Amino acid sequence: MVELASSPEINEAFPRSASLDPSQSLLLRAYRWMLLARTTDEKLAALYKAGGKISGGVFLGTGQEALSAALGMALRKGDIFSPLIRDLAGRLAFGEPVSDAMRTFLGSKEGPMRGRDGNIHRGRIHEGQLAMISHLGAMISTTAGVLLARKMRGQTGTVGAISIGDGGTSTGATHEGLNLAGVERLPMVAVIANNQYAYSTPNNRQYACADLIDRAKGYGYEPHSVDGTDFEACLEVVGRAVERARSGHGPQMVVGHLLRLTGHGLHDDASYVDPKLKASAVGADCLRLAERILIERGLAEEGELAAMKREAQAKVEEAAAQALREGGPDPSQEDWAAISDARMLDRGLAMRS
Amino acid sequence: MAVTYLEAIRSAQAKALAEDERVFIYGQDIGVFGGAFKATKGLAVAHPGRVLDSPISEDAAIGLAIGASIEGMRPIIEMQFADFSSVAFSQIVNQAGTQFYRTGVRCPIVVRLPSGGTPGGGPFHSQNMEAIYAHYPGLVVMTPATVEDAYHLLLEAIALDDPVIFCEHKHLYNHLKAERLPEKSDLPPNKARIARAGRDATVVTHGAMLHEALTAAGDLAREGWQIEVIDLRVVKPLDSETVLESVARTGRVLAVGENTPWGGVTSEVIARIADAGFQSLDAPPRRLNCKDTPVPYHPNLWAAHRPNAAEITRELRDLLKF
Numbered sequence: 001m002v003e004l005a006s007s008p009e010i011n012e013a014f015p016r017s018a019s020l021d022p023s024q025s026l027l028l029r030a031y032r033w034m035l036l037a038r039t040t041d042e043k044l045a046a047l048y049k050a051g052g053k054i055s056g057g058v059f060l061g062t063g064q065e066a067l068s069a070a071l072g073m074a075l076r077k078g079d080i081f082s083p084l085i086r087d088l089a090g091r092l093a094f095g096e097p098v099s100d101a102m103r104t105f106l107g108s109k110e111g112p113m114r115g116r117d118g119n120i121h122r123g124r125i126h127e128g129q130l131a132m133i134s135h136l137g138a139m140i141s142t143t144a145g146v147l148l149a150r151k152m153r154g155q156t157g158t159v160g161a162i163s164i165g166d167g168g169t170s171t172g173a174t175h176e177g178l179n180l181a182g183v184e185r186l187p188m189v190a191v192i193a194n195n196q197y198a199y200s201t202p203n204n205r206q207y208a209c210a211d212l213i214d215r216a217k218g219y220g221y222e223p224h225s226v227d228g229t230d231f232e233a234c235l236e237v238v239g240r241a242v243e244r245a246r247s248g249h250g251p252q253m254v255v256g257h258l259l260r261l262t263g264h265g266l267h268d269d270a271s272y273v274d275p276k277l278k279a280s281a282v283g284a285d286c287l288r289l290a291e292r293i294l295i296e297r298g299l300a301e302e303g304e305l306a307a308m309k310r311e312a313q314a315k316v317e318e319a320a321a322q323a324l325r326e327g328g329p330d331p332s333q334e335d336w337a338a339i340s341d342a343r344m345l346d347r348g349l350a351m352r353s
Numbered sequence: 354m355a356v357t358y359l360e361a362i363r364s365a366q367a368k369a370l371a372e373d374e375r376v377f378i379y380g381q382d383i384g385v386f387g388g389a390f391k392a393t394k395g396l397a398v399a400h401p402g403r404v405l406d407s408p409i410s411e412d413a414a415i416g417l418a419i420g421a422s423i424e425g426m427r428p429i430i431e432m433q434f435a436d437f438s439s440v441a442f443s444q445i446v447n448q449a450g451t452q453f454y455r456t457g458v459r460c461p462i463v464v465r466l467p468s469g470g471t472p473g474g475g476p477f478h479s480q481n482m483e484a485i486y487a488h489y490p491g492l493v494v495m496t497p498a499t500v501e502d503a504y505h506l507l508l509e510a511i512a513l514d515d516p517v518i519f520c521e522h523k524h525l526y527n528h529l530k531a532e533r534l535p536e537k538s539d540l541p542p543n544k545a546r547i548a549r550a551g552r553d554a555t556v557v558t559h560g561a562m563l564h565e566a567l568t569a570a571g572d573l574a575r576e577g578w579q580i581e582v583i584d585l586r587v588v589k590p591l592d593s594e595t596v597l598e599s600v601a602r603t604g605r606v607l608a609v610g611e612n613t614p615w616g617g618v619t620s621e622v623i624a625r626i627a628d629a630g631f632q633s634l635d636a637p638p639r640r641l642n643c644k645d646t647p648v649p650y651h652p653n654l655w656a657a658h659r660p661n662a663a664e665i666t667r668e669l670r671d672l673l674k675f
Binding site for chain 2: 112113114116117121123125126130131133134135138139140141142143144145146147148149150152172173176177179180183337338339340341343344345346347348351352
């Protein structure tokens with residue numbers, strides 16, 4: 001059994017096992033990231049519902065794991081990834097340890113955000129994973145900036161990927177960022193998870209084009225559409241888009257069609273979701289579909305899947321326990337400085353007669 | 354040969370481009386065209402590929418600068434007019450201003466804002482944004498009032514590891530001249546300058562208002578009053594020490610700003626004096642700002658909208674009578 005690795009090195013190339021067809025091995029790996037993400041999300045939900053452990057909201061990626069994992073797996077060390085709120089699977093596949101999610105949601109002082117920011121607003125900037133701000137579309141131009149700097153230095157071979165949802169495509173920042181990356185002809189991969197709702201707002205109140213992929217032409221991006229519930233299709237389509245960007249074919253846009261199988265956050269019961277959508281193909285659970293495919297193809301037995309789940313649960317429980325042990329930051333130990341150059345701190349703000 | 358304020362800004366950028374390969378400039382019409390005010394004239398030709406025309410996307414330009422800085426670059430973003438930085442407000446205050454605090458990763462970007470009113474500029478080409486940006490944590494806000502500071506503070510801004518909002522005043526671009534650019538600044542970037550020494554009252558100001566205040570101080574000198582004029586140079590961090598020491602000497606203070614009156618640099622100055630210099634005061638601290646309307650278009654209205662030397666003189670006479 002392949003170990004549930006969380007090191008980014010594993011992404012440097014898709015595995016080429018002697019005993020398995022490469023694509024079959026890829027499916028198993030994708031499933032593991034999806035499973036680890038789902039298991040982490042379930043633990044976060046349990047902690048949230050138990051009360052008292054998590055401050056602020058909890059935002060899950062349920063139903064979006066296939067598309068997200070496919071993106072994280074297509075990226076390599078040295079690439080740039082700007083995940084959005086439902087990208088735990090992609091983050092894990094790109095190299096984020098489970099402990100980052102647990103520590104940031106639980107406010108551990110040892111987490112990458114040290115309690116200064118929470119939940120999905122986390123990243124490891126110098127490892128290529130930017131830390132999203134809440135303003136939708138802002139990370140697109142930021143990712144473009146990293147890529148432009150590399151282009152100016154003549155550095156090639158890396159790509160930048162951004163995630164956004166159907167709602168996020170409506171902001172001015174998204175338009176500016178996508179257009180700018182197109183104008184600069186950067187190796188940008190924009191992955192739009194069309195999960196049918198932005199918080200409670202359905203697509204017909206969000207955009208007026210027939211399909212969001214229509215926008216690719218307007219921005220000068222190569223278009224790719226994929227069934228976001230089908231992990232095999234996601235691996236193939238997202239992988240191809242990333243490869244096109246990497247090999248100098250300019251910016252790429254992927255639209256994945258799927259349904260958010262949870263509320264906007266756990267505070268939201270999502271009662272507004274159309275039952276017909278839930279019952280339709282777009283409402284399928286990508287994780288369950290992946291399990292069925294793995295079994296049908298003989299890539300895994302029921303017992304093996306159960307063992308993988310136990311393994312993921314153990315990893316998640318350990319990360320949660322560790323984050324809970326670590327505790328939150330001590331305000332008296334904070335420097336309360338938002339400026340790095342000590343000379344430029346406004347000391348007069350604290351002056352009293 | 355005399356150097357203008359605008360030429361100082363261009364020279365500082367030329368020097369930075371020549372000496373530091375991490376520096377590049379991104380903004381609208383700044384390439385071969387040289388910018389709406391010609392602040393980058395000749396730089397694109399001298400430094401191919403490093404002075405780039407951007408699409409009309411202020412928000413994305415700042416996002417791009419943040420990303421490039423993460424990658425080790427030192428980007429300078431030219432806003433065509435300070436007014437349009439409101440389109441980039443989110444990136445400036447939510448991302449550039451929060452990044453270091455949130456993540457520990459520094460954000461060395463410079464955002465140049467051609468600021469302030471000129472006759473005929475109107476409501477959308479005349480704004481002063483320094484108080485807005487100073488209100489947000491994580492940003493350094495510079496407001497050079499002299500040719501020397503336009504040059505040296507810009508070089509300091511590029512060297513700093515933090516995001517700098519550089520408010521260069523358009524009214525000074527071609528009006529203000531210096532004999533030459535001194536090799537070194539006589540002050541560090543966190544110190545205000547006593548532009549004129551005096552003992553009877555202190556005027557605290559910044560940007561183009563410095564010159565109105567100096568004219569007023571000159572007029573009152575003919576009546577025997579000695580007015581001290583402080584040029585803040587940088588409004589965040591605000592050099593409280595120099596202000597408080599001056600007020601301790603004079604006992605009277607008038608804060609003058611071109612910004613609108615609700616909140617802002619003048620109210621911050623007065624609040625600090627009331628808090629930490631109350632015992633020094635011989636009269637209530639006063640402040641003078643532009644009127645609380647958009648900046649009007651017509652030169653007659655524009656001239657009456659902003660504080661000027663005559664108004665400053667009048668305010669100071671009142672203050673001296675108290």
